[in-house]
Amino acid sequence: MASQVNPFESLQSQIDEAATYLDVSDDVIERLKHPERVLETNLTVELDDGSLERFKAFRSQFNGDRGPYKGGIRYHPDVSRDEVKALSGWMTYKTAIVDIPLGGGKGGIIVDPDDYSESELERLTRAFAKELTPLIGVDRDVPAPDVNTGQREMNWIKDTYETFENTTEPGVITGKAPDSGGSAGRVEATGRSTVIAAREAFDYLDKDLEGATVAVQGYGNAGWIAAKLIDEMGATVVAASDSSGGIYNPDGFDPVAAKEHKNETGSVVGYEEVEEEITNEDVLTLDVDLLIPAALENAIDGDLAADVEADVISEAANGPLTPDADAVLEDKDVFVIPDILANAGGVTVSYFEWVQNRQRFYWDEERVNEELEAIIVDAFDALVETYEEHDLENPRTAAYVVAIQRVADAFDEAGSFP
Numbered sequence: 476m477a478s479q480v481n482p483f484e485s486l487q488s489q490i491d492e493a494a495t496y497l498d499v500s501d502d503v504i505e506r507l508k509h510p511e512r513v514l515e516t517n518l519t520v521e522l523d524d525g526s527l528e529r530f531k532a533f534r535s536q537f538n539g540d541r542g543p544y545k546g547g548i549r550y551h552p553d554v555s556r557d558e559v560k561a562l563s564g565w566m567t568y569k570t571a572i573v574d575i576p577l578g579g580g581k582g583g584i585i586v587d588p589d590d591y592s593e594s595e596l597e598r599l600t601r602a603f604a605k606e607l608t609p610l611i612g613v614d615r616d617v618p619a620p621d622v623n624t625g626q627r628e629m630n631w632i633k634d635t636y637e638t639f640e641n642t643t644e645p646g647v648i649t650g651k652a653p654d655s656g657g658s659a660g661r662v663e664a665t666g667r668s669t670v671i672a673a674r675e676a677f678d679y680l681d682k683d684l685e686g687a688t689v690a691v692q693g694y695g696n697a698g699w700i701a702a703k704l705i706d707e708m709g710a711t712v713v714a715a716s717d718s719s720g721g722i723y724n725p726d727g728f729d730p731v732a733a734k735e736h737k738n739e740t741g742s743v744v745g746y747e748e749v750e751e752e753i754t755n756e757d758v759l760t761l762d763v764d765l766l767i768p769a770a771l772e773n774a775i776d777g778d779l780a781a782d783v784e785a786d787v788i789s790e791a792a793n794g795p796l797t798p799d800a801d802a803v804l805e806d807k808d809v810f811v812i813p814d815i816l817a818n819a820g821g822v823t824v825s826y827f828e829w830v831q832n833r834q835r836f837y838w839d840e841e842r843v844n845e846e847l848e849a850i851i852v853d854a855f856d857a858l859v860e861t862y863e864e865h866d867l868e869n870p871r872t873a874a875y876v877v878a879i880q881r882v883a884d885a886f887d888e889a890g891s892f893p
């Protein structure tokens with residue numbers, strides 16, 4: 476990553492910035508800058524060769540004023556207590572800006588899953604699920620997928636929880652496979668909201684999405700779906716990257732074929748339809764109409780932001796811009812659609828999954844996508860209204876003004892401090 480900025484400090488500075496436009500007391504703002512509780516646990520797991528290995532894992536329950544804690548579980552070597560705290564705070568303001576009745580949480584294990592077999596990962600996941608069981612629940616805390624986790628891990632966690640609790644409760648976790656209670660459209664939802672938000676921003680800025688050029692950093696679940704859907708909307712994907720490097724073709728390329736190449740070889744690099752291979756950093760500074768960072772935090776810091784040439788950024792990743800980068804991009808009039816709105820499709824369809832699990836009644840994909848579209852458009856409209864009302868220069872601040880007010884209202888309505 477380009478920068479070592481502490482993401483928890485970034486979250487707190489984003490909240491401080493928005494607080495200056497809010498009539499919320501300093502005491503409440505201070506409370507809304509910290510998690511309610513953080514689980515830190517050690518998982519000792521048997522490896523295939525019979526040896527034992529210890530893994531550190533976290534679950535941060537940041538805020539439950541608007542509903543059960545909600546947020547993904549990440550497997551990555553760079554997971555840390557502060558990263559998980561930041562991600563759980565971003566979840567709190569994400570569920571608030573899209574106005575769904577959930578709070579914010581996040582979890583993670585310090586592990587590189589590429590180094591372990593499937594059976595080792597299953598034992599690790601089940602060990603974490605055992606530690607999580609007293610904390611999670613359909614009305615308490617509902618985890619979901621994030622970086623390097625997906626349906627497989629969610630199914631293991633559901634099964635472990637249901638076994639310990641002697642129940643059938645698919646709504647304890649979302650992002651499951653369809654036959655285990657997963658929702659249609661959940662896999663695509665994060666990329667889908669990223670491009671719906673981009674389309675709304677282009678419309679707001681009077682820019683044409685048809686023929687617009689797009690660069691996508693990170694070609695995993697969020698990034699590759701965003702590339703596919705923006706291509707279907709008539710834009711031209713000219714660059715993409717993953718952890719092995721980047722590819723570039725000024726005339727555009729087929730994002731689905733690039734993904735097939737990645738499935739076969741492990742990377743977009745080497746995909747034959749492109750003219751040039753470029754670095755991850757180059758992808759972020761190309762002269763494109765739309766940039767979609769879809770990898771990890773701190774991808775763009777203040778120095779790199781000086782070289783960014785995109786007109787609009789739609790943040791599929793959580794926390795891809797440091798506060799320094801935000802300031803530079805604001806000066807350059809780059810319109811940044813903040814992560815808490817742009818990537819909120821994932822948690823929104825997780826919410827739909829939870830609703831469907833509770834009702835034991837399932838929707839088709841068309842209904843999921845229609846309901847998602849309405850929620851993201853409403854959230855974008857709320858952002859724009861506040862952006863104009865306060866004459867703000869940074870859309871992120873507008874999103875936080877709306878979201879913090881909603882969380883503060885719920886806190887106040889519950890009776891404030893004990």
Ligand SMILES: NC(=O)C1=CN([C@@H]2O[C@H](COP(=O)(O)OP(=O)(O)OC[C@H]3O[C@@H](n4cnc5c(N)ncnc54)[C@H](O)[C@@H]3O)[C@@H](O)[C@H]2O)C=CC1
Nearest residue numbers: 622623665693694695696697717718755770792793818821
């Ligand atoms: N999966 C979901 O539903 C949601 C994911 N997000 C966020 O989206 C981001 C990506 O998550 P997923 O797509 O789920 O993860 P993923 O594990 O499916 O994909 C991550 C991708 O980023 C690439 N990558 C890692 N480091 C990179 C670098 N330095 N430069 C370029 N590419 C790099 C990886 O090679 C991989 O292609 C994360 O910030 C995550 O928190 C946000 C909302 C929901």
Ligand SMILES: O=C(O)CCC(=O)C(=O)O
Nearest residue numbers: 546547619621821822825
């Ligand atoms: O689907 C969810 O509940 C949360 C997804 C997530 O972790 C995120 O939005 O960052």
